[in-house]
Amino acid sequence: MKAYLFGLLMAASALFFQTTTLIFVSSPVVKPDIVLIIVIWAATRFGFNEGILFSFSAGLLTDSLSGAPTGLFAFLYCVFFLACRYLDATTDLETHGARFVVTFVMCILEGISVLASRYMAGPFGVGMALALSVLAKAVFTGLLAAMFMPLLDRLWVERSRLSGFHR
Amino acid sequence: MPRSIRDVALVVVLLGLCLALIFSYGKKSEIGAAEAVVYRVFRPLEQGVSGVKNKLASLWNNYVYLVGVQQENRALKEELSRLRREKAELAAREAENIRVRKLLDIKTRLEHPSVVAQIIGEDASGWFRTFFIDKGTDDGVFAGMPVTATEGLVGRISRSAANMAQVVLITDSALAVDCRVARTRDRGVLRGALEGGCALRYLSPRAQAQEGDEVITSGLDGVFPSGLPIGRIHAIRMGEQGLFLEALVTPSVDFAALDQVLVILSTRGGFDVQSWTEERP
Numbered sequence: 217m218k219a220y221l222f223g224l225l226m227a228a229s230a231l232f233f234q235t236t237t238l239i240f241v242s243s244p245v246v247k248p249d250i251v252l253i254i255v256i257w258a259a260t261r262f263g264f265n266e267g268i269l270f271s272f273s274a275g276l277l278t279d280s281l282s283g284a285p286t287g288l289f290a291f292l293y294c295v296f297f298l299a300c301r302y303l304d305a306t307t308d309l310e311t312h313g314a315r316f317v318v319t320f321v322m323c324i325l326e327g328i329s330v331l332a333s334r335y336m337a338g339p340f341g342v343g344m345a346l347a348l349s350v351l352a353k354a355v356f357t358g359l360l361a362a363m364f365m366p367l368l369d370r371l372w373v374e375r376s377r378l379s380g381f382h383r
Numbered sequence: 384m385p386r387s388i389r390d391v392a393l394v395v396v397l398l399g400l401c402l403a404l405i406f407s408y409g410k411k412s413e414i415g416a417a418e419a420v421v422y423r424v425f426r427p428l429e430q431g432v433s434g435v436k437n438k439l440a441s442l443w444n445n446y447v448y449l450v451g452v453q454q455e456n457r458a459l460k461e462e463l464s465r466l467r468r469e470k471a472e473l474a475a476r477e478a479e480n481i482r483v484r485k486l487l488d489i490k491t492r493l494e495h496p497s498v499v500a501q502i503i504g505e506d507a508s509g510w511f512r513t514f515f516i517d518k519g520t521d522d523g524v525f526a527g528m529p530v531t532a533t534e535g536l537v538g539r540i541s542r543s544a545a546n547m548a549q550v551v552l553i554t555d556s557a558l559a560v561d562c563r564v565a566r567t568r569d570r571g572v573l574r575g576a577l578e579g580g581c582a583l584r585y586l587s588p589r590a591q592a593q594e595g596d597e598v599i600t601s602g603l604d605g606v607f608p609s610g611l612p613i614g615r616i617h618a619i620r621m622g623e624q625g626l627f628l629e630a631l632v633t634p635s636v637d638f639a640a641l642d643q644v645l646v647i648l649s650t651r652g653g654f655d656v657q658s659w660t661e662e663r664p
Contacts, residue, residue, distance in 0.1 A: 235504035281421065283541065288405055
């Protein structure tokens with residue numbers, strides 16, 4: 217439960233940052249998905265039940281604060297959590313490179329999923345500019361993941377030390 | 384129950400719930416209780432940051448810039464510097480006055496009552512073209528109401544809580560607007576192109592529209608009042624199916640520089656459509 221609340225606090229902070237402060241530092245086209253980074257990180261740190269409940273809740277929060285239909289990001293984050301959980305069990309996700317690659321791939325998949333759902337709702341032109349914007353967002357999010365996950369680790373350790381909780 | 388079965392059950396329940404939410408998501412005019420709580424928590428935070436942003440922008444434009452000028456002109460006396468700072472403050476107030484006067488001017492020109500709203504946040508994910516304003520159902524702002532700026536149409540309210548609402552922009556593919564080319568009266572449907580700008584579709588192959596023509600709302604969709612400027616055509620091409628022309632439109636509103644908008648308080652059923660009278664002199 218503590219891990220869940222910790223994750224939710226991080227996700228809420230990230231969303232607050234994304235809806236306000238990021239306006240000044242990045243174009244909306246390449247806005248990094250910090251909540252996705254936290255979900256991927258949670259897959260390697262949280263217990264299964266806490267992690268998937270957190271992914272679901274973080275997704276619902278993102279749905280509320282974006283133009284997405286309710287449930288879309290909740291679904292995507294749950295699936296990404298499961299995928300990362302599997303990857304964490306079979307490979308080493310602790311290196312900067314692995315964190316970048318996993319986040320990059322998940323962000324691309326997220327982009328394709330969101331755009332596909334939007335296309336089904338109402339067709340729009342798909343061209344090179346859109347593909348490049350998805351790619352740029354994924355690169356930006358991947359790079360941020362490599363830098364941000366160690367910070368999350370640090371916060372996680374501090375929280376564990378203060379609360380006396382260790383996984 | 385074994386742990387693995389419990390885990391699988393949890394996953395199935397959550398994913399099923401997500402799918403149920405997605406497929407039950409319709410054009411609801413009000414948001415749910417959970418979303419209302421989220422909006423209630425985020426609104427003061429976002430408004431605070433928006434206020435700080437405006438203050439910083441004002442400081443940068445009207446003070447820091449002047450300090451830079453002062454450094455370039457070191458020979459100027461302290462008295463001159465003080466006067467310039469005062470002048471900058473007055474200029475900022477004047478600019479604010481002009482902007483508000485423009486909004487008020489539009490407000491008086493519109494047939495329908497309207498309310499001025501401050502933009503306090505933007506889309507969290509970046510995959511959608513939406514932003515949040517500081518007015519909601521308490522101010523009479525409901526889903527479906529048109530949102531404009533001094534330059535033209537901005538979008539439409541998509542979700543509304545007590546004191547915060549979400550606006551979907553005309554550059555988002557989820558919003559369709561029935562439009563006309565002002566010069567030729569050709570009709571089409573405008574949708575956001577996601578790659579930037581908007582696309583005016585379903586123009587007749589015999590349409591006389593040209594690059595540079597202004598696009599305005601037709602009012603025939605029953606959502607937006609007629610005659611609101613949207614943007615200018617910058618390219619025309621044949622549509623994918625080869626049946627209709629498609630025009631690419633550059634919106635007249637600079638969404639990146641937007642900080643205040645005007646919400647037209649239409650009736651909740653939208654505007655009355657009287658297409659039979661429109662063509663007649």
